[in-house]
Amino acid sequence: MPLLSCQNLILGYDGKTVVSNLSFTVNAGDYLCIVGDNGSGKSTLMKTLLHLKTPMSGEIQMGDGLLPEEIGYLPQQTVVQKDFPASVREVVRSGCLNRCGIRPYFNKAEKRAADENMERLGISNLAKRCYRELSGGQQQRVLLARALCATRKLLLLDEPVAGLDPNASADLYALIKDLNDGGTTVIMISHDITASMKHASHILHIGEQNPLYFGTAGGYTESEAGRRYIRSEGEQT
């Protein structure tokens, strides 16, 4: 039973179809990169997987006892967060909220989980710092620690390296790979095709006819869509 399987999804908003007839599956331990041009519906797909949007038709099935709220999410930065006065510890702990239910405050186990995840991502020394004063790479680590507080099973990352310098990007990729090796399933939206090819086990390329490619990362370079996309990306950089 796959962790996540999508059958004949049609996605869109305001009655306009963005993605049609999309089917793919994700197994536990996979590292799936979703690539595609701007406006091809990558973010819409991600919001649908997170149950923030309902698909126009088709269905998403969760398997292996995965609950809808057991998806950790690393969103793109929002405007609100740019001047939000919050300490790193407060942000990371907020990831534990789904374990609280109606209990108003965090218990010891949840606080410990937050501390462990900060330790794991090497940000324990930043615990008391203000989130908005950190560098981009540090901020992403904080949000990743928060996501890990919510779940260890499945992480959805929305362009995690956007706006980071090459060193910070490499660090973050290594960290994500580590988590994946530790058993966390990763789904990532990416613009960076080279890095995707290097780390991912599977690639999903979405575009006007869906999917343009879905399969292992190794097979992508051989495919029609893959060759064209890699070439066009190579020309841009």
Added chain:
Amino acid sequence: MTEMLDKLAASFQFPIVRYAMAVGVLTALCSSLLGVTLVLKRFSFIGDGLAHVAFGATAIATAVKLSNNVFLVLPITILCAILLLRTGQNAKIKGDAAIAMISVGALAIGYLVMNIFSKASNLAGDVCATLFGSVSILTLSTTDVWLCIGLSVLVVAVFLLFYHKIFAVTFDEDFATATGTRAKLYNLILAVVIAVIIVLAMNLVGSLLVSALVVFPALSAMRVFKNFKAVTISSVIISVVCAAFGILISIVADTPVGATIVAVDIAGFFLFSAAGLFTRRVAG
């Protein structure tokens, strides 16, 4: 100096002045609690909008001669708060435009209703009192005081119980929803609490100045403090201290209560801005 103290001591002989002080401090406390969230959610103006709605509702309540107009004003304001906060995300009319529409619309209708139906000789005085707060809040009845205490306790309790949820929903609504926090429910709770606060604060500073009570303490605290807990606690302290000072000054100097409190809040903001600049210089 002694003369001023004498005047204060003499004033506090009257229970009604003590009531006013209690109501003022409680209102300031409540309004500053959610200020941080509202400022961060880019809803600073919702206080203004809702206060105008409350003004309109007050006018209608006066026209139909309700004995205690809170029972009409509170539900209407809560309804509008829910409408505004809900439509914030995906409405045809965007947040700021919706607030502007409801705010000026309610203001106009309120004044119209007052003009047509009010037989009072002192119409301008009535309008002025609703807009800028009673010239003195010394007209409070014991019912008003108890109502204020009750609502304040409610607001503080809700805030304490949902503190972490409010933080999560303010910081990142999408993440909260995706990981199973019922963000919509907490937004609804926020809307109701905000409406209650606005109606409370209207008595004190009037509908034109309510936003100041909500926004200034939060902004002052954000100049200096850098985590959510410290910002929340300090904005409450700032707000309470400013309100107490404002009320004392207005007793001594015979100035309008609402405007005086807001003036003290503004002074507080500049003080904290300076402190913020100073600490940043020292730190960096």
